[in-house]
Amino acid sequence: MTDAPKAAPATNSRAGTKKELSEHFKTYKHVWVFIECEYGVIHPVSLELLGEARKLADKRGVSLAGVILGSDANLIAAAATVCFEHGADLVYTVTDPTLAHYRNEAFTKGMTDVVNTYKPEILLLGATTLGRDLAGSVATTLLTGLTADSTALAIDDEGSLAATRPTFGGSLLCTIMTLNYRPQMATVRPRVFGMPPREPGRRGEIIAHPLNLAEDDIVTKVLQFVADRDSNQSQLAYADIVVAGGLGLRSAENFELVKALASVLGAEYGGSRPLVQKGWITADRQIGQTGKTIRPKLYIAAGISGAIQHRVGVEGADTIVAINTDPNAQIFEFAHLGIVADAIKLLPALTEAFRKRLSVNRLAS
Amino acid sequence: MHIVVCLKQVPDSAQIRVHPVTNTIMRQGVPTIINPYDLFALEEAMRLRDLIGGEVTVLTMGPPMAEDSLRKALTFGADRAVLLTDRFFAGSDTLATSFALASALTKIGQEFGVPSIVFTGKQTIDGDTAQVGPGIAKRLGLNQLTYVARIVELDRDANKIIVERRAEGGVQVLETRLPVLITMLEGVNEIRRGSLESAYRAASAKIVTWNAAAAGITDLTKCGLKGSPTIVKKVFAPTPRAEKAHQVPTDGLAPEALADAVIAEIFSRQPSVESDLVRFSAGQ
Numbered sequence: 001m002t003d004a005p006k007a008a009p010a011t012n013s014r015a016g017t018k019k020e021l022s023e024h025f026k027t028y029k030h031v032w033v034f035i036e037c038e039y040g041v042i043h044p045v046s047l048e049l050l051g052e053a054r055k056l057a058d059k060r061g062v063s064l065a066g067v068i069l070g071s072d073a074n075l076i077a078a079a080a081t082v083c084f085e086h087g088a089d090l091v092y093t094v095t096d097p098t099l100a101h102y103r104n105e106a107f108t109k110g111m112t113d114v115v116n117t118y119k120p121e122i123l124l125l126g127a128t129t130l131g132r133d134l135a136g137s138v139a140t141t142l143l144t145g146l147t148a149d150s151t152a153l154a155i156d157d158e159g160s161l162a163a164t165r166p167t168f169g170g171s172l173l174c175t176i177m178t179l180n181y182r183p184q185m186a187t188v189r190p191r192v193f194g195m196p197p198r199e200p201g202r203r204g205e206i207i208a209h210p211l212n213l214a215e216d217d218i219v220t221k222v223l224q225f226v227a228d229r230d231s232n233q234s235q236l237a238y239a240d241i242v243v244a245g246g247l248g249l250r251s252a253e254n255f256e257l258v259k260a261l262a263s264v265l266g267a268e269y270g271g272s273r274p275l276v277q278k279g280w281i282t283a284d285r286q287i288g289q290t291g292k293t294i295r296p297k298l299y300i301a302a303g304i305s306g307a308i309q310h311r312v313g314v315e316g317a318d319t320i321v322a323i324n325t326d327p328n329a330q331i332f333e334f335a336h337l338g339i340v341a342d343a344i345k346l347l348p349a350l351t352e353a354f355r356k357r358l359s360v361n362r363l364a365s
Numbered sequence: 366m367h368i369v370v371c372l373k374q375v376p377d378s379a380q381i382r383v384h385p386v387t388n389t390i391m392r393q394g395v396p397t398i399i400n401p402y403d404l405f406a407l408e409e410a411m412r413l414r415d416l417i418g419g420e421v422t423v424l425t426m427g428p429p430m431a432e433d434s435l436r437k438a439l440t441f442g443a444d445r446a447v448l449l450t451d452r453f454f455a456g457s458d459t460l461a462t463s464f465a466l467a468s469a470l471t472k473i474g475q476e477f478g479v480p481s482i483v484f485t486g487k488q489t490i491d492g493d494t495a496q497v498g499p500g501i502a503k504r505l506g507l508n509q510l511t512y513v514a515r516i517v518e519l520d521r522d523a524n525k526i527i528v529e530r531r532a533e534g535g536v537q538v539l540e541t542r543l544p545v546l547i548t549m550l551e552g553v554n555e556i557r558r559g560s561l562e563s564a565y566r567a568a569s570a571k572i573v574t575w576n577a578a579a580a581g582i583t584d585l586t587k588c589g590l591k592g593s594p595t596i597v598k599k600v601f602a603p604t605p606r607a608e609k610a611h612q613v614p615t616d617g618l619a620p621e622a623l624a625d626a627v628i629a630e631i632f633s634r635q636p637s638v639e640s641d642l643v644r645f646s647a648g649q
Contacts, residue, residue, distance in 0.1 A: 136499025145594035148494035224538040266645040338610030349620035357647035
């Protein structure tokens, strides 16, 4: 990603620059998705990316491939099947005992070797802690361009990847391209794209590639993996109902009103970026471009103004309900249902009304 | 032990305004700050120094005015500051930035001692890429530890470090050898208030200032625009959605009545939410 402040003028001398792609890079074909598969579980973002990458591959008239690195051949074979059923034509696999846990050295080598051997034109990764750790190393090793946290991917008229992301703390969007290097790399956060439909029985080709790395050659050792006891970290992104608060709540105490409503609804709660900076919520509860992207059925935003940084994180919600005292708040530009009211008064009333309604329903059933 | 902290001076992004007509950034008078994520890295570096001795050097690349952030870091308690500034660096993307910083780190090693640990913040608040840290590590061949929540052990005799790293769905405890590059997670410590003594020292301290040549960079094609594979094709404001929010009438309604009206609207738009909720409450 280009450094935001220096990217300022849209009339930048760089904009529109197009040199001829070197002969060497012209042989790079096909769209790839790195399949994040840890401890036998495919991260949903990888499948979401396959869905979006399928469209890019079709537009380019090329194949879509997944790349799976791991240590367990059976788990990798099962994961490959899942990839085929979510749109992949090919799956490249690297199976080696050193890939049992994610480690930068081994995964970077595996990934760059496969790229250098089979030469994809586009390589997408999920913007998870793993994906970002890996993407930066791979792009630097390959000396190619990498766009972080893209919120939209497209193929332009000349066949290049156009990756769009918010910039300047989320006041504007910018489209970034890697015209003269391959592969064109981008990361995308979980839930920016929806889950593609699964096509049971869809099959593809598996191509295995060796790693050629001995455990003794790897300096970093995983001593332990402690799974989160509070697994809310990942639940927020995948929750059906999310209730969130912003600075309009005015105090950390009032944020409890958000939690109370979430509790009645069996929902996850979160907040806008300033709340993390103020210490009202922890960073894993932040919703927006630099926090979690969510796609719930119902999203209730209380006292959130709706800056672009927040907007791109919630736009995938089916129904957005916004409560704000300012009738001109930006959030009313993209919410479906707006209520010009003080969230501090309305939230407890909503909590109580939902509670009543649900207990009536419970008695009836 | 020598520790280097890479930090960046960034606009206080909350205060950036976009010109409503031209869609350009109005940067006049926007205050700058040290990237907040970098402060966790700086504090961790100083904490280690206080524990085992040594020096903390802060390094930044930016325009001459980035000196302000370096002086601020000296006020907090850093021992030395290096400013990398040259018009050849203008327009650097993350690949070109990591090249310039890695070159400066090599030069710092020659001049002031090879660092055992290079720290960066998790990411910046303006670029938000989290790519420069891994880029530096790869270029210098440092062992890379990202999203570090805690340094568990540092054994200088054995040249060994153990850290807790925030991973997806859990915490990885990793052991590796020095030298390392660590990107520090936010919220893991609290930046100290600088002493009066360090404030005096910072005010008069000499900032080591290098241009590309002084940092030992000979290949300028790897710097700035030329060294950046990514191209900003366009910058634009998002298109407003065709339909604005349907406003629930609030006139004179008490919160209770308004809440009922809102719930009725939600259920009529999203009937499945109602059935989901009924199922959820029945299971309680």
